[in-house]
Amino acid sequence: MTSYSSRAVALLRGINVGKGNRIAMADLRECTESVGCRDVATVLASGNVVLTHDRPIPELRQALEAAYAERFSYDAVVQVFPRAAVADAVEGYPFESLPEHHDYVVFSDSRQVAGRVAELMNDAVRPDSTESVAAGPDWVYWRVSRGDTLKSAAAKVLDSRENKVHLTTRNLKTLLKILAVG
Numbered sequence: 001m002t003s004y005s006s007r008a009v010a011l012l013r014g015i016n017v018g019k020g021n022r023i024a025m026a027d028l029r030e031c032t033e034s035v036g037c038r039d040v041a042t043v044l045a046s047g048n049v050v051l052t053h054d055r056p057i058p059e060l061r062q063a064l065e066a067a068y069a070e071r072f073s074y075d076a077v078v079q080v081f082p083r084a085a086v087a088d089a090v091e092g093y094p095f096e097s098l099p100e101h102h103d104y105v106v107f108s109d110s111r112q113v114a115g116r117v118a119e120l121m122n123d124a125v126r127p128d129s130t131e132s133v134a135a136g137p138d139w140v141y142w143r144v145s146r147g148d149t150l151k152s153a154a155a156k157v158l159d160s161r162e163n164k165v166h167l168t169t170r171n172l173k174t175l176l177k178i179l180a181v182g
Helices: 025-033 057-072 083-091 111-124 153-158 172-181
Strands: 006-012 038-042 048-053 078-082 101-108 132-135 139-145 167-171
Touching: 006 057, 006 083, 006 167, 025 038, 025 048, 025 057, 048 172, 057 078, 078 083, 078 101, 083 101, 083 172, 101 111, 101 172, 111 132, 111 139, 111 153, 139 153, 167 172
Parallel strands: none
Antiparallel strands: 006 048, 006 078, 038 048, 101 139, 101 167, 132 139
């Protein structure tokens, strides 16, 4: 087996939102280090972890989900991407940023799910709105008016039972902060 070191980004779904799944970032860093990750940094308090690792991404994801579930009693859903893929997602954002809008990237653990979700979200967008959806390889690009993030028909696609276990959404501004960590 070849040894390598690589930077990756782990995106946890559903922590520190509302009253449930409260996790201190110091504890999240410590838990991440406990599975052999190095140079661990968290960004904001919404489950963004930048790390260095020595294993294939699927194995890293499995180790992180197991460690987080055990340590935090949390049914962990973690998307793990090479840092370079996150940079590609940010660089490829296809929409003009508009005032009073959010620019999102919806990450998926399945290319098939990402494609299906992009199609369903795009079909749900009202033609007379400024909301926009486009497919990326393992993610979906989404621009939505502030105040409509949870209310739009496209948002309902993200929250369906079959989709939400495969997805996590990040604001473009958050992703830029993640990439600034290195």
